[in-house]
Amino acid sequence: MPSKTIKEIQDLILKGNANCENVVKHYLSSINEQKHLNAFIEVFEEEAIERAKEIDLKINEGKAGKLAGVVVGIKDVLCYKDHSITCGSGILKGFKSLYTATAVQKLIDEDAIIIGILNCDEFAMGSSNETSVYGPTLNAIDNKRVPGGSSGGSAVAVQAGLCTVSLGTDTGGSVRQPAGFCKVWGFKPTYSRISRYGLASYASSFDCIGTFTNCAEDAALLLEIMAGEDDKDSTSSSSKKESYELEEEQSKTYKVAYLAEALNHEGLSPQVRNVFQDTLSKLEEAGNQVEEIEFDLLPYLLPTYYILTTAEASSNLSRYDGVRFGHRSDHAENPEILYKKSRTEGFGPEVQKRIMLGTFVLSADYFDAYYVKALKARKLIRNKTLEILKKYDFIITPTAPTEPFKLGEKNKDQMAMYLGDIFTVQASLCGLPSLNIPFSNKDSGLPVGVQITGKPFNEKELLQAGNFFSKL
């Protein structure tokens, strides 16, 4: 089945050239053939086929929803009632969701078929999918390379044609960076646009559910379905729900800013710089106004992000205590030892490190020096970024400073790993919608993503522009 986008699949079904059952079986055999990629943690084989049969009946009766025929994989941090959720961690092994995430439920209500659970970095902490307790997911373009993270399984599932679209989460780039590394569309909406109910929290003031798709139109459709206020998430936005349908022809040109500090950054690889500069030239040739601007807060982005997210994580992850969820140590003589042993045995090293860092920055003696200061820095970064977006439609940067790196390459140098998030964390700190547009390096053939970030709640324009930019 060469068709890849939602529209292509639905057209096949409409013309009678396929039905949901065939579509699901096609993906199941692709998943089987490409098991070595380690994208899926669990596949709901029989259940997905049963559901496909039900939806085929609905199609015949003319009662099918907007996502009939669409097969979805979900990241292992999203709740799906009675199905396992482990956050890529040993601490939740064997745990099953007690309810379904609002975003997932909305897809199901439109007749999407959930085919399985996708691998990810433990508790979404990582940039390479190497911190997962299930082992790394491999990049389908080159199996020696990482797919990015933390939603690496979600990116590879779409890249390798194992499902039509997938859900990931983006706290500091975990949708956009793996999408960039796998050459697919990766979209993070404005913070609060999609309910976080049923998303296992990493850093609650950053966490967003995002999508991996084969085109911008699919991202727009999924957003239209998942967006909206939710009584179960008090931070979800009440701003008006709109139709995100994209126009086919570009009717306007845009004002786009790129950051001088990003282009001149010492960590930016020459290959990525070339692809990025090439994109800027094409944008200009097509009549868009492309300008260099200064953003002297760039060096503060990563420290601010890592102080605030570790602080929030240390608090959020305190619930995994060996009593209420998942793993419980067998050898505990008293409650305190039970907590300590369960957490020591259940969490991997990256998560333990972040919990300790977060606890440190929140501790009484250091609270003002680190946590409060980082909150102030976040405000400055947001104000300055919004000022830029008053003058420009979008900020454009490479999605990541390098091409997908080799497995193991950055494990010994954590700073190099964290540096990979330099361009994605700005939108996360500011709660802005941001999109990875898939490109690649013509010489090496390796994926290189270009990221555009837009004004709050202006997702439609962002997806619209991204779609045009990808075709230049």
Ligand code: GLN
């Ligand atoms: N790589 C970043 C981190 O490790 C982003 C993770 C994410 O967005 N979930 O924190």
